[in-house]
Amino acid sequence: MRQVLIFLLTSMQVSLYAQLNLNYVAVPAGVYTVGEKDHLKNPLRKVNMAAFNIAVTELTNADFEKFVHATGYKTDAERLGNAMVFEPGLKEFRWINDSTAYWRYPNGISRGGILDKMNHPVTTISYRDIQAYCSWAKVRLPTFEEWEIASRAGDAAEQYFWGADKTQIVKYANVWHGKDHLKADQSDGFMYTAPVKSFLPNKWGLYDMYGNVFEFCQGGLPSDPKERVIVHARGGSWWCSKNSCNYFNSVDIGNINPRASFSNQGFRVVQLKH
Amino acid sequence: MKYKLLTIALLFCSSLFAQESADYNQKQSKESLAYHEARTKISVPPYGIVKVRAKIAKITSDTENLKLSAKEYLSLSLKEKFTYCMIHAEDYDQNCDPVLPVIDEEKKIMASLENPFPEFAWSERQTAFLNKNRDSVMALVKASVLRSKRMGLNYKLAINEINGWEMIPFIIQTFKADHKDLDLLTLLMKLMINNNYAPFMQSETHRKLYGNEANDRSYIKFNKANEDLMLSRANDFYLKMKKG
Numbered sequence: 001m002r003q004v005l006i007f008l009l010t011s012m013q014v015s016l017y018a019q020l021n022l023n024y025v026a027v028p029a030g031v032y033t034v035g036e037k038d039h040l041k042n043p044l045r046k047v048n049m050a051a052f053n054i055a056v057t058e059l060t061n062a063d064f065e066k067f068v069h070a071t072g073y074k075t076d077a078e079r080l081g082n083a084m085v086f087e088p089g090l091k092e093f094r095w096i097n098d099s100t101a102y103w104r105y106p107n108g109i110s111r112g113g114i115l116d117k118m119n120h121p122v123t124t125i126s127y128r129d130i131q132a133y134c135s136w137a138k139v140r141l142p143t144f145e146e147w148e149i150a151s152r153a154g155d156a157a158e159q160y161f162w163g164a165d166k167t168q169i170v171k172y173a174n175v176w177h178g179k180d181h182l183k184a185d186q187s188d189g190f191m192y193t194a195p196v197k198s199f200l201p202n203k204w205g206l207y208d209m210y211g212n213v214f215e216f217c218q219g220g221l222p223s224d225p226k227e228r229v230i231v232h233a234r235g236g237s238w239w240c241s242k243n244s245c246n247y248f249n250s251v252d253i254g255n256i257n258p259r260a261s262f263s264n265q266g267f268r269v270v271q272l273k274h
Numbered sequence: 275m276k277y278k279l280l281t282i283a284l285l286f287c288s289s290l291f292a293q294e295s296a297d298y299n300q301k302q303s304k305e306s307l308a309y310h311e312a313r314t315k316i317s318v319p320p321y322g323i324v325k326v327r328a329k330i331a332k333i334t335s336d337t338e339n340l341k342l343s344a345k346e347y348l349s350l351s352l353k354e355k356f357t358y359c360m361i362h363a364e365d366y367d368q369n370c371d372p373v374l375p376v377i378d379e380e381k382k383i384m385a386s387l388e389n390p391f392p393e394f395a396w397s398e399r400q401t402a403f404l405n406k407n408r409d410s411v412m413a414l415v416k417a418s419v420l421r422s423k424r425m426g427l428n429y430k431l432a433i434n435e436i437n438g439w440e441m442i443p444f445i446i447q448t449f450k451a452d453h454k455d456l457d458l459l460t461l462l463m464k465l466m467i468n469n470n471y472a473p474f475m476q477s478e479t480h481r482k483l484y485g486n487e488a489n490d491r492s493y494i495k496f497n498k499a500n501e502d503l504m505l506s507r508a509n510d511f512y513l514k515m516k517k518g
Contacts, residue, residue, distance in 0.1 A: 038377055079338075080339070094395075095366075237370075239368070243488060245489075246370075246491070247370045256393055259338065260366035260367075262369070264369075265368075
């Protein structure tokens with residue numbers, strides 16, 4: 001009986017991740033330029049990169065739900081009530097802890113759920129939760145360099161894949177356009193996350209490489225502290241404005257605790273090599 | 275166990291990038307590295323420090339909890355709560371808060387203060403405590419700075435949090451002791467912004483550091499002219515506030 005049950009559960013898991021609708025862009029092997037001159041965290045350099053396949057979009061709530069249904073996984077935010085959420089009116093860089101928030105209610109129950117947002121990127125998950133998802137779905141996070149090559153669509157341009165003109169961001173990314181976060185900003189149609197593919201892709205067809213949600217990468221940096229573990233995410237988010245954060249570019253790399261769950265943090269996956 | 279494995283995996287990944295660390299440090303001068311280290315140091319208050327550290331050690335040994343229980347927190351005296359806030363932030367901080375290291379940092383007056391608690395931030399109950407007890411907080415900060423002859427980044431953040439404009443003469447006095455801690459000038463600007471002080475809000479310095487095209491990494495050069503202008507503005511602002 002036990003063996004039958006295990007077989008059924010395994011079959012269910014296989015069929016569920018077979019249903020994931022992740023499309024990938026194939027990035028060819030080659031020598032790519034990454035980083036920026038005088039950027040102390042991400043110096044200008046050439047890297048020899050093997051080919052890899054990266055998801056066209058950030059992972060959605062619908063995709064994450066399949067994982068939760070298949071495994072019964074409880075995220076850190078659900079178990080610990082430690083999610084950090086945002087509402088307009090907070091000072092710059094100020095977030096609040098909401099024990100009701102988790103991926104189904106990214107900014108807490110009082111601020112609404114995701115029932116009509118299944119095509120938005122999943123948020124309010126920690127790096128640890130993402131590792132669990134990746135293990136189940138047999139995918140992985142991109143490295144810093146893979147993420148950057150993908151975001152630049154292979155160009156060694158300026159901070160952005162289109163060049164240096166910051167004003168172009170409105171066409172390509174869901175970001176915050178207010179001067180501060182005291183008042184809501186929906187000038188681009190979205191205050192929090194937007195459905196994936198709401199803005200124009202880069203020339204490789206990758207959407208939301210900047211804005212919408214910060215995307216976790218795997219690996220560490222030389223500047224990482226020795227005494228504690230931190231993880232990193234890139235690309236900026238719906239919260240980020242040109243005056244605060246300003247990380248919606250191909251260069252900057254953030255720091256965060258691996259247990260932290262924020263409503264502007266998500267991820268995009270890379271296929272494992274077979 | 276899973277967390278230990280994650281830790282090991284992350285540390286392994288860090289080692290893969292070790293070859294880049296030389297570049298990272300070589301780009302900064304010795305002076306700049308030393309200044310960055312001094313700039314990001316916190317002050318450790320003496321009040322109940324042994325007891326508070328022991329309580330924090332219990333929390334931090336559990337990777338799933340950042341906060342003292344309500345009962346334990348409430349059992350701390352005012353001075354012990356101050357110490358707790360000054361050495362432990364009990365919420366997470368978002369990915370993009372840390373100000374990135376910059377070249378020649380010791381020659382720049384930055385628009386923003388760094389986060390004294392990397393990856394962590396004060397919780398609502400901690401900021402509420404600081405604001406509710408602002409007079410005591412200012413007195414405790416002052417006493418501690420007079421003893422140690424330096425104002426840690428956590429104290430600066432606390433003064434900004436409680437809008438402690440009354441401390442401006444003391445901040446200026448502390449700056450003048452060695453003219454090296456440029457974050458004290460940043461703190462003076464933050465206090466003028468908190469109170470919407472028109473002569474500063476309409477200034478060229480404000481435009482460069484906090485205007486429409488500025489961001490939290492903006493800076494101006496540290497020179498005699500900028501120093502004199504900033505100290506004089508801050509002093510005028512203080513006198514205006516004092517008059518009411």
